[in-house]
Amino acid sequence: MIVSFNPSTGAELGRYPLDRPEDVERKLQRAAQAQQAWRMRSVQERCVLLAEVARVLRRNREQYAAMITAEMGKPLAEAEAEIEKSAWTCDFYADAAPGFLADVRVPSNAADSRVVFDPLGVVLAVMPWNYPFWQFIRFAAPALAAGNAALLKHANNVPQCALALADVFREAGAVEGLVSTLMIDASEVAGVLADARVAAVTLTGSTAVGKLVAAQAGSLMKKQVLELGGSxxxxxxxxxxxxxxxxxxxxxxxxxxxxxxxxxxxxxxxxxxxxxxxxxxxxxxxxxxxxxxxxxxxxxxxxxxxxxxxxxxxxxxxxxxxxxxxxxxxxxxxxxxxxxxxxxxxxxxxxxxxxxxxxxxxxxxxxxxxxxxxxxxxxxxxxxxxxxxxxxxxxxxxxxxxxxxxxxxxxxxxxxxxxPRLPFGGVKQSGYGRELGEFGIREFTNIKTVWVGPAH
The missing domain is CATH 3.40.309.10 (Aldehyde Dehydrogenase; Chain A, domain 2)
Incomplete structure (x- = not known):
């Protein structure tokens, strides 16, 4: 059971059941199926979803902001600003993603030499509580634009926000399984990451947790983006x-x-x-x-x-x-x-x-x-x-x-x-990889060289 508390009062807000193994399996399967269909859509079609997500966020801004304030104590004005920033990020990628993901032609002696950006697949997002909407949106907007699907494992002190995020994408018209929330304990993350249907992981959190996830993902040869602690x-x-x-x-x-x-x-x-x-x-x-x-x-x-x-x-x-x-x-x-x-x-x-x-x-x-x-x-x-x-x-x-x-x-x-216009990430014990901007949107892509010579 996941229990939500109000940090302003210590009062309990609600209790939420953990996913059973069969629930996790169903979400993994739906995510994989949704991603296979999603990757075949054009970038422009994917961006239509992001624009609609921005509209849903703004339409329900007061509701979502109140939820953030109740679960993690952010002052209401800052919570509203977080929702607006999340909406702005979706709008930004709805406009910019087609350019960021366009094929890059490389001069060569070939008839056609280029670099293309293919999606990796289903990405597991392990997210923190301090910006419960923004942290996920800043990953999800570019990742979805690039053709990936997202599985959210949120911090367990913000379960209402975690469930609401999946509802945002559902209300915006995302196909079933494209964005799912896993209601699991931290101890179950390793099992999800090890699943063959998960291609990569992004984590925002402590350096200690980042090292654990990096070690496992590395042993599985799965791509990671880690945004960790800072001083x-x-x-x-x-x-x-x-x-x-x-x-x-x-x-x-x-x-x-x-x-x-x-x-x-x-x-x-x-x-x-x-x-x-x-x-x-x-x-x-x-x-x-x-x-x-x-x-x-x-x-x-x-x-x-x-x-x-x-x-x-x-x-x-x-x-x-x-x-x-x-x-x-x-x-x-x-x-x-x-x-x-x-x-x-x-x-x-x-x-x-x-x-x-x-x-x-x-x-x-x-x-x-x-x-x-x-x-x-x-x-x-x-x-x-x-x-x-x-x-x-x-x-x-x-x-x-x-x-x-x-x-x-x-x-x-x-x-x-x-x-959203600038790459974001750290060095040393603050992690590696980048989110946001032109560099961030390409993190969860296969940067593929396509060389086509003349027909003989």
Missing amino acids: DPFIVLADADVEAAANMAVKARFSNTGQSCISAKRFIVEDAVADRFVAAFCAATRKLRVGDPTDRSTTVGPLARSNLRSDLHSQVERSVSAGAVVALGGHPVEGPGFFYAPTILDRVTPDMAAAVEETFGPVAAVIRVGSADEAIAMANATEFGLGAALWTGDLERAHSLARRIEAGAVFVNGLVASD
């Missing part, structure tokens, strides 16, 4: 607009209650402006409102589970014991639900828990450095490499510094964010 640096150099950086730092750290792989987590600031930055960061953070996520004035909701809050507080306590200074917050919020006060730790050093570990919640770690070179070295001194932000007034230098940062994306003077 993103937010670098503020001495020539930056400090106030602008501090204001953006609030959004970069505390959106989605800090529960995002690409949230800024380590704020690496040059000594010359560190006091100003911390003061401005604290002042802007004090304006946040923690509380009921269904209240539109709330900007910070609860953490999704109680263990996430206790783990986060342990990281804070261990960092403070090692010498970090609590500039703001630093404690759980009393009362029902899993709330934690927006927290800024100053004078964090690289060996402290808040710098070494991924802090998945509303805690920011400020690390002071003496120069831009030291800032880049500090940014790279982590096992992760997902995103990074760089704040500087010297845009010419910014380009050279960005090339030195070990991350899948570097945003200069802006907020690190996923965008």
Whole structure:
């Protein structure tokens, strides 16, 4: 049985039966059959479905947003924005996919030499709870456009969202089995991945889980895309607009209650402006409102589970014991639900828990450095490499510094964010492969060379 809880109150929302072995078998068979028919449709025909999915998402936006807020605690305005971003992504691929997947002609002595993009088949998507609609849509929209089918194994604390996603595609007119939700425990993922009808897997989650899935998929010679943990640096150099950086730092750290792989987590600031930055960061953070996520004035909701809050507080306590200074917050919020006060730790050093570990919640770690070179070295001194932000007034230098940062994306003077137009993914322990953009849509394709010589 899968049980859904409201993290704002701790109250039970509902209970959902697990799929029986025969249910999983039926979904696998239907997915394989649906994909064989789907791959024969033109890209343009497939894109009609994506455009309709976008309409369904927008038509039911309030319902889906309320579901997200109830199950994982995202403030309602952010939940509505998640649905809109999901719809935008479907619209984007409905327009762009035919170009991205068009045959690429290669000059040669042959009569016709080209590269074509064939679908791989049924793709298993193991998805997290923190963006319960968007994480799946950002995979599914390009994967379906490319001719694949999708089997969703969602996080078990968002079962309502998991079931609703399959309903979205069904309402949009997808053939039975093209998009299915598996209601299974994590222990059953290995069996599904091993099934011959599953061609590939995509996973967004922790590095530890990613390694397990990668090992199994590798042993089966099945394609993987892994988007894993992150400890993103937010670098503020001495020539930056400090106030602008501090204001953006609030959004970069505390959106989605800090529960995002690409949230800024380590704020690496040059000594010359560190006091100003911390003061401005604290002042802007004090304006946040923690509380009921269904209240539109709330900007910070609860953490999704109680263990996430206790783990986060342990990281804070261990960092403070090692010498970090609590500039703001630093404690759980009393009362029902899993709330934690927006927290800024100053004078964090690289060996402290808040710098070494991924802090998945509303805690920011400020690390002071003496120069831009030291800032880049500090940014790279982590096992992760997902995103990074760089704040500087010297845009010419910014380009050279960005090339030195070990991350899948570097945003200069802006907020690190996923965008359907741009490839998204990481390096090092943050995973491999790319989602989104022209590169992402080709991840679950067979990039096939077709060489046709002259007739004899």
